Amino acid sequence: MAGRVAGKMALVTGAAQGLGAAQARMLAREGARVLATDIDAVGAAATAAAIDAECGPGTGFALGHDVTSPDDWDAAIEEARDRLGGLSILVNNAGVGVRGTIETCTYEEWRRGFAINVDGVFLGCQKALPLMREHQPGSIVNISSIAGLIASDTMPGYNASKAAVWMLSKSVALYCAKMGWNIRCNSVHPTFIDTPILDGIVANTGKDKSVIMGKLARQIPLGRVGEPDDIANGVLYLASDESKFMTGAELKLDGGISAM
Numbered sequence: 001m002a003g004r005v006a007g008k009m010a011l012v013t014g015a016a017q018g019l020g021a022a023q024a025r026m027l028a029r030e031g032a033r034v035l036a037t038d039i040d041a042v043g044a045a046a047t048a049a050a051i052d053a054e055c056g057p058g059t060g061f062a063l064g065h066d067v068t069s070p071d072d073w074d075a076a077i078e079e080a081r082d083r084l085g086g087l088s089i090l091v092n093n094a095g096v097g098v099r100g101t102i103e104t105c106t107y108e109e110w111r112r113g114f115a116i117n118v119d120g121v122f123l124g125c126q127k128a129l130p131l132m133r134e135h136q137p138g139s140i141v142n143i144s145s146i147a148g149l150i151a152s153d154t155m156p157g158y159n160a161s162k163a164a165v166w167m168l169s170k171s172v173a174l175y176c177a178k179m180g181w182n183i184r185c186n187s188v189h190p191t192f193i194d195t196p197i198l199d200g201i202v203a204n205t206g207k208d209k210s211v212i213m214g215k216l217a218r219q220i221p222l223g224r225v226g227e228p229d230d231i232a233n234g235v236l237y238l239a240s241d242e243s244k245f246m247t248g249a250e251l252k253l254d255g256g257i258s259a260m
């Protein structure tokens with residue numbers, strides 16, 4: 001199958017819904033075989049089924065996978081070896097919001113946010129590299145956030161965890177380069193994108209979703225909240241060989257918010 005990532009083998013975490021599902025489907029549409037993993041195994045299976053329906057049987061695969069579990073990572077890498085035939089693209093997309101200000105964020109909430117947003121990415125990079133080395137060129141794409149680069153008084157846990165993903169990505173990139181491996185690692189920094197993660201924010205306000213979306217849109221120079229494919233397009237570029245000279249970099253997909 002022709003396409004911008006034709007013949008590549010991709011694992012996308014948090015692929016049951018939202019950005020991960022859009023990334024998995026776009027990579028498949030552009031010629032990759034895709035293992036969609038998520039702690040929500042039913043949702044991951046639905047994404048794989050949608051991929052097969054669109055791109056043909058044997059294109060999409062699914063696995064229940066908690067990114068905070070080293071054992072689950074071992075199983076996911078084995079699944080990639082068995083089902084995809086190897087691994088050349090890893091998208092560490094799974095992530096969660098972290099509720100509370102510096103006064104109200106509980107230690108449990110802080111730890112949960114770091115376990116999923118940071119430990120999950122650390123484990124993904126560490127566990128995937130041995131198999132990715134067998135299938136170079138490779139690309140690791142870590143989904144951070146514009147909140148990893150710009151702080152807010154309302155989200156210290158999310159800010160700090162996404163900043164960790166940003167710097168971790170650079171260290172992994174430099175390590176792979178130093179080892180002489182053709183494996184790149186970059187981070188992606190979206191602003192507000194219309195996915196179920198925003199439903200939590202909306203629910204906390206008790207207001208109508210359209211009111212909140214309008215408020216968020218007014219903060220963005222381009223005047224709208226992003227769509228999942230706005231991010232999937234960036235992931236596709238970083239996953240493909242088109243970005244073969246790009247590593248240790250951050251791709252800001254934020255409608256201009258960080259230019260202000």
Ligand SMILES: NC(=O)c1ccc[n+]([C@@H]2O[C@H](COP(=O)([O-])OP(=O)(O)OC[C@H]3O[C@@H](n4cnc5c(N)ncnc54)[C@H](O)[C@@H]3O)[C@@H](O)[C@H]2O)c1
Binds near residue numbers: 095194
């Ligand atoms: N939507 C946005 O506005 C936005 C903005 C910036 C960054 N991001 C980041 O993009 C990524 C995807 O966000 P989204 O908007 O699609 O969110 P989402 O809530 O719609 O999807 C997140 C997915 O991650 C899965 N997940 C949660 N915990 C997991 C775990 N322990 N192991 C495996 N999977 C787990 C969930 O089941 C869900 O399918 C996240 O890292 C998020 O922080 C989102």
